[in-house]
Amino acid sequence: MLTVRGLVVRYRDATALDGVSLRADRGEKVALIGPNGAGKTTLVNTLSGILRPAAGEVRIEGRLAHVPEGRQVFGTLSVEDNLLLGGWRSHRRDVAPIYALFPALGPLRRRRAGTLSGGEQQMVAIGRALMADPELLAIDELSLGLAPLVVQELADHLARLSAERGMTLLLIEQNARLALDLCDRAYVLETGRITIEGPCRELRHDPAVRHAYLGGAVRA
Amino acid sequence: MSAFIDYLLVGIATGCTFALLGTGFVAIHRVTRVVNFAQGAFAVLGGFFAETLLSHGLPHGLAEVLAVVAAGGVGLLCGLVALGWGRVPVMASLVITLGLSIIAEAVTLLIWGGTPISYPGLGGRDLVILGAQLQPQYLLLIVVTVVVLAGLAAWFRWTNLGRALTACASNPYAARLVGIDLNRMGLLAFALGGMLGGLAGVLMTPLIPMTYDGDVQLAINGFAAAICGGLVNPVGALVGGLVLGIGEQMVAGYWQASAETGVALVVLLGLLLWQALRERETMS
Numbered sequence: 355m356l357t358v359r360g361l362v363v364r365y366r367d368a369t370a371l372d373g374v375s376l377r378a379d380r381g382e383k384v385a386l387i388g389p390n391g392a393g394k395t396t397l398v399n400t401l402s403g404i405l406r407p408a409a410g411e412v413r414i415e416g417r418l419a420h421v422p423e424g425r426q427v428f429g430t431l432s433v434e435d436n437l438l439l440g441g442w443r444s445h446r447r448d449v450a451p452i453y454a455l456f457p458a459l460g461p462l463r464r465r466r467a468g469t470l471s472g473g474e475q476q477m478v479a480i481g482r483a484l485m486a487d488p489e490l491l492a493i494d495e496l497s498l499g500l501a502p503l504v505v506q507e508l509a510d511h512l513a514r515l516s517a518e519r520g521m522t523l524l525l526i527e528q529n530a531r532l533a534l535d536l537c538d539r540a541y542v543l544e545t546g547r548i549t550i551e552g553p554c555r556e557l558r559h560d561p562a563v564r565h566a567y568l569g570g571a572v573r574a
Numbered sequence: 575m576s577a578f579i580d581y582l583l584v585g586i587a588t589g590c591t592f593a594l595l596g597t598g599f600v601a602i603h604r605v606t607r608v609v610n611f612a613q614g615a616f617a618v619l620g621g622f623f624a625e626t627l628l629s630h631g632l633p634h635g636l637a638e639v640l641a642v643v644a645a646g647g648v649g650l651l652c653g654l655v656a657l658g659w660g661r662v663p664v665m666a667s668l669v670i671t672l673g674l675s676i677i678a679e680a681v682t683l684l685i686w687g688g689t690p691i692s693y694p695g696l697g698g699r700d701l702v703i704l705g706a707q708l709q710p711q712y713l714l715l716i717v718v719t720v721v722v723l724a725g726l727a728a729w730f731r732w733t734n735l736g737r738a739l740t741a742c743a744s745n746p747y748a749a750r751l752v753g754i755d756l757n758r759m760g761l762l763a764f765a766l767g768g769m770l771g772g773l774a775g776v777l778m779t780p781l782i783p784m785t786y787d788g789d790v791q792l793a794i795n796g797f798a799a800a801i802c803g804g805l806v807n808p809v810g811a812l813v814g815g816l817v818l819g820i821g822e823q824m825v826a827g828y829w830q831a832s833a834e835t836g837v838a839l840v841v842l843l844g845l846l847l848w849q850a851l852r853e854r855e856t857m858s
Contacts, residue, residue, distance in 0.1 A: 402751060404747075404750060404751070420751050422747070422748065426745055426747055426748040426751070427745070427748065428740075428744040428745050429744060429745065430740070430743075430744045431737070431740060431741065431744055435741075438734075438737065439737060439738065439741050439754075442752045442753050442754055443753035482752065486752070486753075
């Protein structure tokens with residue numbers, strides 16, 4: 355589904371990604387964790403074509419939709435307009451399935467997206483991405499700034515999407531615990547390089563991962 | 575009393591031309607962040623295009639519509655040069671539009687000469703409204719402006735393309751993510767600005783003869799109208815245009831005509847100060 359090989363991305367003189375390789379198979383849930391400034395957002399911005407790689411290869415079979423960090427809804431437009439704009443490429447006009455997935459958005463459809471709570475905005479951002487009918491959904495910082503209960507609810511929705519529609523998921527997260535619980539496989543990105551990779555259930559017990567990302571005090 | 579009504583009606587009509595120009599400023603600025611100094615030139619060219627087409631025997635209506643479309647083409651060209659397919663910084667684009675307006679003035683002078691032009695507007699007897707006499711062209715100007723601005727608002731709200739333009743203004747990064755091409759939208763905005771400016775010129779030339787160098791004054795008035803909506807709100811541009819138009823007519827009628835442009839500049843200065851103060855307030 356997604357294959358990245360030897361990806362190098364530079365901002366002027368600084369190298370943000372230095373030979374990153376990763377893959378995600380169809381229907382797989384893959385986590386990308388790592389500290390601030392490791393290059394996670396750079397990677398997903400490169401996948402969606404906002405940034406150009408200096409070297410390496412990105413192959414995506416199918417459509418990618420990107421839920422950006424900070425949600426980035428169209429704040430001055432209504433929830434419904436946000437969703438409709440998500441269908442710009444796919445020409446999809448039918449928003450009903452999104453309201454079925456996120457019933458909380460139904461009553462808010464005429465509200466300006468900028469006036470919603472963080473969790474509601476994240477639903478709009480995910481709904482907007484789903485309107486592109488993606489085979490691959492990349493979510494940058496699902497949990498950032500959201501209450502734990504809201505995050506759990508969104509995570510359940512994503513697990514269901516993946517299970518029911520076979521959608522491939524790339525979850526970029528600072529909250530490693532959430533990512534490792536939700537996903538099948540994970541990559542750890544540090545200063546532009548993949549340092550650890552493997553199935554999530556193994557990484558949960560990996561001493562290096564536990565020390566750096568799970569506060570070192572996680573129960574097995 | 576009838577003098578007052580007269581000034582009011584003429585003020586509303588001239589205010590409508592300012593509103594059209596102001597909406598052009600807004601349409602371009604929201605999407606590209608560029609203040610397009612060539613906005614006045616679109617109106618001048620619109621007037622000259624219409625006059626040339628009419629003098630070549632095209633019927634009324636068709637000539638005016640073609641002139642508006644041609645002005646839209648000029649707007650598109652301006653956008654191509656000023657935006658350089660997304661490779662030009664906003665401040666540079668702004669200076670380029672200033673240069674383009676000077677070039678447009680020179681080209682207009684070369685092609686059409688320095689004599690003011692005009693052509694007959696909507697025929698028929700003067701309308702009598704509350705004792706004031708009004709040429710039908712004034713009414714046409716008001717009606718067309720209202721219809722066009724209402725249509726534009728509906729287009730922005732309910733069509734895919736209009737919504738996409740609004741999306742670029744709301745969040746350019748997210749617009750790129752959903753696959754909207756910002757460069758194309760910028761060009762579309764310039765074409766729209768060109769048509770709105772051209773329409774203002776086409777409608778006002780029968781009332782106030784158009785000169786090759788009329789663009790600066792039109793641009794100042796249009797810009798002042800646009801500033802009322804913070805350069806992003808078309809409704810603000812309409813209100814600003816009307817206030818400015820009526821104010822200028824009142825000053826010209828009750829005081830002196832030469833003070834007209836001064837009014838626009840004073841209003842503009844006041845609005846800029848007010849906006850700057852308001853911004854400081856929200857920041858602190």
